[in-house]
Amino acid sequence: MAKQYAFYFDANSCIDCKACQVACQDKNDLPGGVIWRKVIEYGGGDWVMQDNVMVPNGIFTYALSTSCMHCQDPICVHVCPSGAMTKREDGIVLVDEDLCLGCRYCEWACPYGAPAYRPELGVMSKCTFCEDLLAAGENPACVDACVTRALDYGELSELQAKYGDLAEMAPLPDAKLTSPSFVLTSYRASQATGSRVGKIIDLAEEF
């Protein structure tokens, strides 16, 4: 059994198709607006006039697919007043919808926007790492849905041995905040965490 399940994301391969996000909604039967895995686009740069021609000046964009990071130091578990949010032996962070009060404190605290409120149930919900599929020996729905193999999962230490230990780039938060169980391959245009060069693009369209 894994000691700490983790996700891997390759920013070079992702084409922002959102198949992972849709597969997650479908597999978990989530209503619209309740999003466990999301793909966002981050970009920046501008156009400048050069010899009467507008030319691009440092324009870049890249996509980022994230879900709950099943953090090693999960701030949601620390702040949850009801004990509904717990971290399992295998590192998966789960919210027990039968215990949750719906106070949404975890939503304030999580820097990955992972806990998703379900208004129709009055409780929080979140990525389960498809623990039911894992138990049946299958892959998480998002990983299987990825058409470019940008997503992978496994034991954190093994993913780190294979891909390195990078876990942050803009617009992700400082990895020291919660120690996410996440391994990242950055894109050539990737900006450092905390950079203000770019911004998340067309957020309203994404969700």
Added chain:
Amino acid sequence: MNPHEWALVVFTLLAQMAAGAFIVLLITRAAETRRMGKEIDRLGDLLGLAIMAILGIGMLASLLHLGSPLRAYRAVSNFGNSWLSREITFASAFFVFGSLYGLMQWAKWGSSTLRSVLAGIAGLLGVSMVYSMSRIYMIPTEPAWNSYETLVSFFTAAFLLGIFLTGSGLVIRHRVLSSTEDGQQAKRGKLLSDILGAYGIVAVALVGVQFVALPVYLAEIGDAAAAAGSSLQELLTSYGVILLLRLLLIFIGAGVLGAMIYRVSGKHVWESRLASLTIAGFSVVLVSEVLSRFLFYATRVRMGLP
């Protein structure tokens, strides 16, 4: 700001007001009992229960922000780790001990020592509640909240509202008692005038603390906005008018009116102006603190992903 966060504006302000008012009442009683025990008893005997009613209303309002309010009792489950659990535990214990004290004081049950002990415990629980409430917001992923300014603003709100609430309660009680001639009006009026004078000067000092803390707050929120990829300028254009109004009102309500109460009380006799000034001060401070708390929730800028 989410609509359900208005429930938190109501809860945090009423709970802080209750804690502040309770402690102001305790200190007032402790300071005046030796000299004016009988009169301070008559003025303050209902106030303990009234303050607990306000805390009770606040706690009921807090349920409105829960998705599953029937499970509210589970909020104390993670006392070992979560400041939210600690806040609710201390609030509930404050309510129980405060109500017990209020009831015994009103009905004159038990010895005065026993009542004082209960009141002292309740006061400590009230302070613990306000401290825990502040710590809830002081988390590293919320840079606009993760500041000592949160502690300063919660405690100054507690004591400013507390001073004016207890002051208004004593004033109203004095009016009611004086409607029937009992020969003690002059004595009680002088006592009340002295008490309000002290409240006035403390209110002025607390406004001073809030104004000294303001630049720190602006710097913190500026850094927080930058961390979240926004700017202080954007925040100030959205909410600058509300911030200015809040500052103006707290300056008038607690600063100017507090100073006027202090001046009028210097004559050491009851003047009905004191009643108007105290109740006006309470109203203006309350509006200012509601605006302040609205800004507190509205300018939240969490780090990382949306």
